[in-house]
Amino acid sequence: MDMKRYFLELAYNGSKYHGWQIQNNAVTVQEEIEKALSLLLGIPTGIIGSGRTDTGVHASQQFAHFDAPEIADRNSLLKKLNGILGKSIAIYEIKEVVPDAHARFDAIEREYLYKCRLRKSPFDHEGSWLLFQNPDIDQMNKAAALLLEYEDFECFSKVKTEVNNFRCEIKSAFWEQNGHELFFHITANRFLRGMVRAIVGTLMEVGVGKINPDDFRSIIESKNRRKAKAAAPAQGLYLCRVSYPDRIFK
Incomplete structure (x- = not known):
């Protein structure tokens, strides 16, 4: 299966989350987005963020990357993602990037x-x-x-x-x-x-x-x-x- 790499641009209110990174027995931003993406894409989909934020910390601009088969209608996926995710997380854009782009390591x-x-x-x-x-x-x-x-x-x-x-x-x-x-x-x-x-x-x-x-x-x-x-x-x-x-x- 030919996979493409995409960047998500997003924001979140961290008040209800135990930070960005997935943890056992705690609700995190990364976990919520991965669940929504996996459901909509029909395959398990992990994401890697530009960095971790601690419990209670917010982001008005955060990026994360994921790999998936080519997404024909990114606007449709964007709307569905925002529909599934709660009010505390907003996805602003889905951008295709070069195959080796990395949300964390390429940030300057x-x-x-x-x-x-x-x-x-x-x-x-x-x-x-x-x-x-x-x-x-x-x-x-x-x-x-x-x-x-x-x-x-x-x-x-x-x-x-x-x-x-x-x-x-x-x-x-x-x-x-x-x-x-x-x-x-x-x-x-x-x-x-x-x-x-x-x-x-x-x-x-x-x-x-x-x-x-x-x-x-x-x-x-x-x-x-x-x-x-x-x-x-x-x-x-x-x-x-x-x-x-x-x-x-x-």
Whole structure:
């Protein structure tokens, strides 16, 4: 059977899921999509995502690839997928790609957004971190700028994780305020498990004056997760952009 490779572009609200990756005795985003695809295509169909998100973390743009016989009507499959999947998962597009394209290994850049609120909202309590004091954004941005000077971020990685190295090329990292909302933007070629939430939690300690930017630098240089502060809550974190080279798309 002649198989083609396809990319799914999708988004999800992670509040009801135990992360992206399939687990025993837990509902995950990957599992839900694989079940729907397998049902509609009539063959067992696995997918591989651009990266894993933890329990409660969201994605406004995520990609995954799968192999299947040629799909004659991708728009029809798209509509059926969205009809089967619950309200928390949306499939935006099905794209044919070159046979060796890989959603994880071919990604050249990823961007995360972290949302905070400075006052209670009845509409977004599952999608942001409610703060009870106003942090100093200027100090947080001074500390965030230091991230661009380093490549080893072991201090912000989960302790039990299987990686070859802790090196990441961070290309931008900054806070901005819009009314009663605070947004942290960070872009890199790759991220370690738990890295963004650990960075946000530590930067927030800078914002409330418990540590200063020089302390933040010392934490990075320590390469010790115990030196960094508690991770920010999962519900404020969004994988919001994944970029690929044009060559993989047909």
